Amino acid sequence: MPPRLLRVVGWGSAAVLGLLTVAVFVLVLIPAKNAVLPTRIKYGLVFDAGSTHTSLYIYRWPAHKENGTGIVSQVEACSVSGPGISSYADDPAGAGASLKPCLDKAMQIIPAEQQRETPTYLGATAGMRLLREENSTKAERIFAEVSKAIGQYPVDFRGARILTGSEEGSFGWITVNYLLQTLIKFSFAEKWEHPQDTEVVGALDLGGASTQITFQPGVPVEDRNTSVFFRLYGTNYSLYSHSYLCYGQSQALKMLLAALHQASSSAEISHPCYPRGYEENLTVAELYDSPCVHAPSSASPGLVLRVTGTGDPAACGTAVRSLFNFSCGAQGPCGFNGVQQPPVRGQFLAFSGFYRSLHFLNLTGGQSLSLVNATIWEICNSSWEQVQGLFPTSSRRQLRDACTAISYTLTLLLQGYKFNSTTWPNIHFVRQVADIDVGWALGCMLNLTNIIPSEPLTAVTELPRSIWIAATVLLAIMLILTFCLLTAMCYQRSSSGYEQL
Incomplete structure (x- = not known):
């Protein structure tokens, strides 16, 4: 060759x-x-139908990571105009109509070809729980109308219902720990792992008609009514969770005013938590329009009550504490009203009304308990004119309730949930984590769409x-x-x- x-x-x-x-x-x-092939984005919608207002949350996540974590993002939070759906007891069609502007907005965001596969939920909380207790027929009519309204849109509507207090607290806890990646996170080895030596975080939620506390206790919880069990990503979680109906901020403030009215035995009410010089009129029917308050048999619904603010911090604190029964008796440690509660443990995220009350006074930056108390004393000792000067852009209602709301919030946390000067720094007041609103809505969607699986899934290789x-x-x-x-x-x-x- x-x-x-x-x-x-x-x-x-x-x-x-x-x-x-x-x-x-x-x-x-x-x-x-x-390695995975590029996939499209999936969407989910959740209506948070609270007692005072409704919000629509639009979420999205990569489809190929549906069973992962840390990948859900909030596209939009649309605030529904008007009050909560429970306020439409005599106009159920109005409840459905109120949702349409936010649904129209969602349809502009979600691609048309994906709308029919977008899971959509409506969860109602304590406002509808109260209406159901008062008149179940009216509650059913509201749900029929909101379901009819949502059903007119090309989405995968999966129902409207009232969440239990336990669900509301548990979903909030899932949201908090999902966003903080304390349940599972993406490691440097490019795989999902359960974080080692990472403590889960407790959740504190304050709505308009109820409040929830959920955390992992250091001792076994004997009361089944307050025990919640999860198995997430191969790890078992035993939680304490309880919801107090009527102890949301709006209903608590109504209970306080009703107690002051009944103590006065007249049409003149002196309110120690309202600023000095503030005055307003309301009828007995307006005051006692909730199952959380019961009008005296002798009170005429049309009687006009005159409320005058006195701006007395000490008397305000005493009046707020009178709403609670802090006695635990022989049953062991408790929260309030005889409900058993183990000692609070670990870090907590406080959101919704807890955040709003302190944020109004710029107290969400980790201020000491002594500074918070001093600020409360100052605002509660102010006149109506002084309060208006301090917050010139705030509404009349916000200014009226500033002292009452912050006094109630602090009483609930310290005397109600049993935080103290040592554990106070463990409470972190937040509105969002990773640009996602903190509340029960995300946890609900994660649970119902099985984005959080009951067991870890084996990765698919492509x-x-x-x-x-x-x-x-x-x-x-x-x-x-x-x-x-x-x-x-x-x-x-x-x-x-x-x-x-």
Whole structure:
């Protein structure tokens, strides 16, 4: 064989062998690393129908990571105009109509081809719980109207219902720990792992008609009514959770005013938590329009009551504490009103009304308990004119209730939930985590769409499109070179035969 032809054959064999080695590496070793094909985004909608207002939350997440965590983002939070849906007891159609502007907004955000597969929920909380107790027929009519309104849109509507207090507290706890990645997080090894030596965080929620506390206690909880069990990502969680109906901020302030009215035994009410010089009129019917307050039998619904603020911090604190029964008796540690509660433990995120009350006075930055108390004393000792000067852009209602709301919030946390000067720094007042509003809505969606699985799922391995293309090109080159090598070998054989002839 001529030396040149020998070199061609040698180089061709070496090239084929080298490409075969590369191809084997590409097709065998690369798939061992998790990689996924690009996928589209999925969406979910949750209506948070609270006692004082309703919000629509629009979430999205990568479809191929549906069973992961830390990947849900909040696209939009649309505030529904008007009061909470429970306020439409005598106009149920109005409850449904109130949701439409936010649904129209959602349809502008979610691609048309994905709308029919978008899971949509409406969860109502303590406002509708109270209405159901007062008049179940009116509550059912409201749900029928809101379901009818949502059903007119091309979404995967999965129902409207009242959440239990335990669900509301538990979903809030899931939201908090999901966002903080204390349940599971993406590690440097590029896989989802349960964080080691990471404590879960407790959740404190204050709505308009109820308040919830949920945390992982340091001792077993014997009362089944306050015990919640989860198995998330292969880890068991035993939680304490309780919801106090009528102890949301709006209803508590109404209970306080009713107690002051009944103590006065007249149409003149002195309110120690309202600023000095503040005055307003309201009827007995307006005051006693909730199952949380009961009008005296002798009170005429049309009677006009005159309320005058006295701005007395000490008397305000005494009046607020009178709403609670802090006695635990022989049953052991409790929160209030005889409900058992183990000692609070660990870090807590306080959101909703807890955050709003302190944020109004710029007290959400980790201020000491002594500074918070001093600020409360100052605001509760102010006149109506002084309060208006301090907060010129705030509404009349916000200014009227500033002292009452912050006094109630602090009493609930310290005397009610049994935080103290030592554990106070463990409470972190937040509205959002990672640009997502903190509340029960996200936890509800995660639970109902199984984005949080009951057991960890095995990762699915797929090859990216680019790797398949590269492998195809390499195989094509191999075939061409093999063809050239075979041609050269045939030429070499024919040449040898010619030489022999």
